[in-house]
Amino acid sequence: MTTFVDRVELHVAAGNGGHGCASVHREKFKPLGGPDGGNGGRGGDVILTVDQSVTTLLDYHHSPHRKATNGKPGEGGNRSGKDGQDLVLPVPDGTVVLDREGNVLADMVGHGTSFVAAQGGRGGLGNAALASARRKAPGFALLGVPGDLQDIVLELKTVADVALVGYPSAGKSSLISVLSAAKPKIADYPFTTLVPNLGVVTAGSTVYTIADVPGLIPGASQGKGLGLEFLRHVERCSVLVHVLDTATLESDRDPVSDLDIIEAELREYGGLDNRPRIVVLNKIDVPDGKDLAEMVRPDLEARGYRVFEVSAVAHMGLKELSFGLAELVGKARAAKPKEEATRIVIRPKAVDDAGFTVVREEDGLYRVRGEKPERWVRQTDFSNDEAVGYLADRLNRLGVEDQLMKAGARSGDGVAIGPEDNAVVFDWEPTVMAGAEMLGRRGEDHRFEEPRPAAQRRRDKQAERDEATQEFDDFEPF
Numbered sequence: 001m002t003t004f005v006d007r008v009e010l011h012v013a014a015g016n017g018g019h020g021c022a023s024v025h026r027e028k029f030k031p032l033g034g035p036d037g038g039n040g041g042r043g044g045d046v047i048l049t050v051d052q053s054v055t056t057l058l059d060y061h062h063s064p065h066r067k068a069t070n071g072k073p074g075e076g077g078n079r080s081g082k083d084g085q086d087l088v089l090p091v092p093d094g095t096v097v098l099d100r101e102g103n104v105l106a107d108m109v110g111h112g113t114s115f116v117a118a119q120g121g122r123g124g125l126g127n128a129a130l131a132s133a134r135r136k137a138p139g140f141a142l143l144g145v146p147g148d149l150q151d152i153v154l155e156l157k158t159v160a161d162v163a164l165v166g167y168p169s170a171g172k173s174s175l176i177s178v179l180s181a182a183k184p185k186i187a188d189y190p191f192t193t194l195v196p197n198l199g200v201v202t203a204g205s206t207v208y209t210i211a212d213v214p215g216l217i218p219g220a221s222q223g224k225g226l227g228l229e230f231l232r233h234v235e236r237c238s239v240l241v242h243v244l245d246t247a248t249l250e251s252d253r254d255p256v257s258d259l260d261i262i263e264a265e266l267r268e269y270g271g272l273d274n275r276p277r278i279v280v281l282n283k284i285d286v287p288d289g290k291d292l293a294e295m296v297r298p299d300l301e302a303r304g305y306r307v308f309e310v311s312a313v314a315h316m317g318l319k320e321l322s323f324g325l326a327e328l329v330g331k332a333r334a335a336k337p338k339e340e341a342t343r344i345v346i347r348p349k350a351v352d353d354a355g356f357t358v359v360r361e362e363d364g365l366y367r368v369r370g371e372k373p374e375r376w377v378r379q380t381d382f383s384n385d386e387a388v389g390y391l392a393d394r395l396n397r398l399g400v401e402d403q404l405m406k407a408g409a410r411s412g413d414g415v416a417i418g419p420e421d422n423a424v425v426f427d428w429e430p431t432v433m434a435g436a437e438m439l440g441r442r443g444e445d446h447r448f449e450e451p452r453p454a455a456q457r458r459r460d461k462q463a464e465r466d467e468a469t470q471e472f473d474d475f476e477p478f
Contacts, residue, residue, distance in 0.1 A: 005061040006156035006196075006233070012118045015043030015068040015084035017144030020124035023076030024137070035127040035137055036078045041071030043120030043147040044084030048097065048106070048154075050113040051090035055198075057154055060089075068118070071144060074126040084120055094159040094236060100151050109159060109236075117152055121145035124379055130390075140387035142379040155232060158196050160211035161329045163237035164280075165266070167258050168214075170245040171282040173197065174312035176212040179322055196233045203326035210325070211237060231269045238332035239325060240266075240277045242305075246296075247289035255281060255296045276328050278306045280321060285311035358403040366409050366428070368400060368417045377417050377424045404428060 018040025025033030046068050060066075066089060072081035097106040097115055106115040124142035131138055164172040180199025197212040213233055234240065242262060244255035259279065266272045279300050281293040293309050300307050308324060310317035356370025373395060380391045395401065404415065409428055416423040 005057045008057045008060045008154050009064060010060050010117075010152050010154055011065045011150075012046040012087075012089075012152065013065075013067040013149050014046050014118035014120040014147030015070040016146045017041070017043045017121035017123040018071035018073040018081035018084075019144045020126035020129070020141030021074035021076060022127045022139060022141040025077070032137075035131050036076055037126030037128050037141050038074030038076070038078050038080040039126045039129055040074050040123030040144045041081035041083040042123050043071045043144070044068030044086045045116050045120045046087045046089065046118040046150075048089050048091050048095070048108065048115045048117050050093050050095070050108050050111055052093060052111050054090045054092045056092065057095075057156055060154065068120060068147065070147075071120070071123050073144070074123070074141070078126075078128055080126075081123060083123075086120075089117075091154060092156050094157045096155045096157060098153040098155065100153070102153075105152065118148040118150045121147040122375070122379075138386070138390075140381060140384045140390065142387075143381055145375055145378055157236050158198065158211050158233035159209070160198060160233075160237050161208040161332070162201075162210040162239045162241055162325055163234045164210065164212050164241050164243050165234065165262055166243035167245060167248075167253075167262070170243045170258075171312050172212045172243045175243060175280070175282065175310070176210055178312050178315060178318060180210060201322055201325070203322040206326035206330055208326060208329045231265075234266075234269075235271060238275065239328045240272065240275045241325070242277060242279045244279060244281055245283060246281050246292045247283040247286040255292065256299060259300070276332070278308065278324065278328070281307060281309045283311060283313070284309045284316060285314040354399055354403065356398065356400065356403075358400070358407045360407055360409075365414045365416055365425070366404060366407060367423070368404075368415065369419070372398060373400060374418045382424075401430060405430065 020040050021037035023035065023037035025036040027033055046066060066087060068087040069084040071084045074081045091108060093109060093111065095108045096104060097108065097117065098104055105117075108115060122145040124144045126141045127138040130141070164175060166172055176197055176199045180201050196214065199210050199212075201208055201210055211233060213231075242259055244258050245253075246255055248254075281289075281297065283289040284293050290309075297307050297309070306324065308317055308321045310321055312318075354370075356368055356373050359367050359369070361367055376391055376394055381387045409415065409430075411429055413428050414425060415428040416425045418424060
């Protein structure tokens with residue numbers, strides 16, 4: 001049964017926004033009291049959060065599909081729908097979030113670090129929020145925006161100060177068991193260790209973590225043995241420790257050749273050249289092992305390695321090793337740049353950025369792409385003529401119609417708003433203010449009109465002129 005998983009593909013879906021409500025207030029002797037439809041609730045986000053109590057991605061291996069709750073629709077009486085509940089997914093410290101193409105989206109290190117993997121959809125505005133001096137009685141509301149759908153890959157890279165690397169059965173698990181309180185499985189056959197083991201070591205005033213990486217063999221960086229699966233756990237470690245077996249029973253192996261082979265695999269994997277390294281000659285409690293250690297030590301020191309002779313079984317040389325590692329860890333920590341306070345970076349849009357693009361495709365179709373136009377289309381109820389007219393006014397104010405004309409579009413040409421797999425396609429008919437003057441004043445009902453003083457009429461006319469150039473899409477009532 002699988003107990004350790006360090007790479008999974010996760011399919012996350014944020015909650016959809018609730019639809020806005022189109023409603024008219026009614027009471028005794030006043031059947032048309034004005035629009036009172038509430039706004040839809042926001043869909044829940046899917047949020048990844050680092051949790052120190054989580055050490056594996058096993059839960060997501062068994063349940064890779066996760067979804068946040070939807071927002072509730074608005075109701076009459078100016079009652080807004082309830083927001084969807086965010087779905088918080090705990091992940092281990094050191095988790096890297098990637099997209100399907102392998103691009104890094106987030107590197108999650110440190111307890112409490114969060115990343116929004118999928119954002120919930122906006123709730124649609126109710127007709128009460130859409131009412132204005134020019135549109136006193138909207139007979140429509142905006143639909144909620146669907147939440148994001150994302151396919152992401154989670155990779156766990158162990159966060160430790162020291163990594164023990166070496167051949168299978170070199171004694172790495174035994175070493176971590178005597179240096180720390182970790183209790184890994186230990187046996188006298190290769191590949192006993194199937195998962196990285198973590199232990200905490202205290203040496204004087206220094207406390208550091210040590211990781212036992214499953215045994216490496218020639219070709220590990222190309223997928224042989226278990227190396228390719230777990231070499232990623234070495235990436236975050238500050239110090240690499242070569243654990244070399246001085247009592248191996250294989251005639252074609254010796255500590256120096258083992259070191260050369262493991263170093264070649266680390267170079268092939270890449271990104272580890274700048275890590276300090278030390279060499280641990282293990283199993284010196286065996287007579288032949290002690291003799292071999294004394295024989296190869298001068299050669300290793302001549303290469304620039306700091307060498308420790310130890311025996312995990314007999315507890316020999318462990319104190320010197322633990323304090324030597326503490327010294328290297330302290331230097332690595334001191335060399336790290338101090339974390340600066342979070343800075344807010346403001347990147348204003350270019351003055352000529354329209355927020356959308358119009359492209360004429362080979363088949364003659366004009367495609368409009370942009371966050372605002374595509375969202376507005378998703379929020380429109382195309383069974384309601386008034387809602388369609390409202391969309392047309394919004395697109396016209398944004399400048400979509402002008403750009404279509406500049407791109408060469410003519411009456412009757414096909415126009416698509418959105419991506420190829422999810423677009424709204426229609427035959428374009430150029431208008432003036434999207435036909436608002438031709439179709440009358442949409443959203444107004446004379447039954448709501450009351451006699452107004454001249455001064456009030458002048459103020460209303462001025463409000464109408466101001467509203468003609470105003471953007472409604474960024475209005476956030478909640």
